Amino acid sequence: MKFYYLHISLLFFFFTIIGKSLAQTTMDADANFITARDLAFSGEKVAARKQLNALLKHYPEYSDASVLLAKLDSWDGNYDNARRQLNKITSNKRNHREAWMAAIRNEKYAQNNQIALGLTQKAISYLGTDEELETLREELITTLTTTPEIQETLKKENQELNRRNTIGVFTGAEAFDMVYDPIYRGELNYQHRSKIGTVIPQIQFSQRLDTIGAQYGLEYYPKINKSWHGYLGYFYSKATIFPNHTAGAEIYKELPKGFEASIGGRYIQFGAGGSVIIGTGSFGWYKGNSYFSARPYVAIKDDGGIGVSGTLLARRYFRDGDTYFGARLTYGFDSQLNQFIANDRLLSETILYLESQRVDLEYQFANKNNSNVYTVNAGVRRQELAFDSGNYFWGFNVGLRYQIRFK
Incomplete structure (x- = not known):
């Protein structure tokens, strides 16, 4: 009987240690992401990229970090790089709202309003009713029906x-x-x-x-x-x-x-x-x-x-x-x-x-x-x-x- 209780105690101790380690790992990953996000929004893009790349090296499935990295590319005018990364995320995680929003804005920045409208309609089909997405959709329809894309691009x-x-x-x-x-x-x-x-x-x-x-x-x-x-x-x-x-x-x-x-x-x-x-x-x-x-x-x-x-x-x-x-x-x-x-x-x-x-x-x-x-x-x-x-x-x-x- 003593042996049985000892076995149960060891198992409880083991799972407690594992749980704490996993929680600590998640906390560390989240903390690193928050640090990178703060750096990005304060304009320190190089430091933010370094932090995000290090985070993704250890946690390649951390999709929020991948989205933020794609946003940095988009902000710097690297629309093709941003598009490739965001397409991967939205293809694998259809309900990732922030990835859809970033993909739509990336096409708007690139003056690809027709593509942005298509992405908006896709996002609504996967995410359901969303006030911000509906507003974006209406803005894009207005732009496309009043001023042709190429005319705005040439301007x-x-x-x-x-x-x-x-x-x-x-x-x-x-x-x-x-x-x-x-x-x-x-x-x-x-x-x-x-x-x-x-x-x-x-x-x-x-x-x-x-x-x-x-x-x-x-x-x-x-x-x-x-x-x-x-x-x-x-x-x-x-x-x-x-x-x-x-x-x-x-x-x-x-x-x-x-x-x-x-x-x-x-x-x-x-x-x-x-x-x-x-x-x-x-x-x-x-x-x-x-x-x-x-x-x-x-x-x-x-x-x-x-x-x-x-x-x-x-x-x-x-x-x-x-x-x-x-x-x-x-x-x-x-x-x-x-x-x-x-x-x-x-x-x-x-x-x-x-x-x-x-x-x-x-x-x-x-x-x-x-x-x-x-x-x-x-x-x-x-x-x-x-x-x-x-x-x-x-x-x-x-x-x-x-x-x-x-x-």
């Missing part, structure tokens, strides 16, 4: 002045199925962005008609206020393959529900004689992560002749405003003012009255921190022969643009 990127300067280079070529030799193009430009707008001095090069020439230009995109901005530009060239003088001005107005409109004009004076005034404008629409635009051109020659052209543009944006796929359709005269020869005579303003159709595709993408931007384009056109009205030739073009951004 935000245009306001950021972390990289005010950009150097860009472009090279391209176009070949034809008959009569004309290939055209080669190049461009070097510098962009400086400030609170009052963007200034772009540039040099454009071209080799066509066995002639190499350059055109020098300056463009300015002034910011007038939140809903108005403009365009001013002037180009000059002595080369016969470019107009002598080109000047332009346009005013843009942002309209409700993702619409925008503009009106403006261009003045072109050709070296071979003659000039033309081109009236233009645009009507654009931002819809979710897409943008659509229509732009007409009406050319009025100094002798009273009229030429008409128009373009339709569509873009689908992806990760941000620097990543998109676009298509442009043009009908009417060649708005790029490519000059050709007919009967040994250089065409100037005549090109504004030749029938032409073209399709151009482009894809733009950037590296992870958007400091390097690449644009590739390809297109095809069908244009009327100046010396043989009613007959056409085909042209095929490709090009590559590279931009590097810096402070």
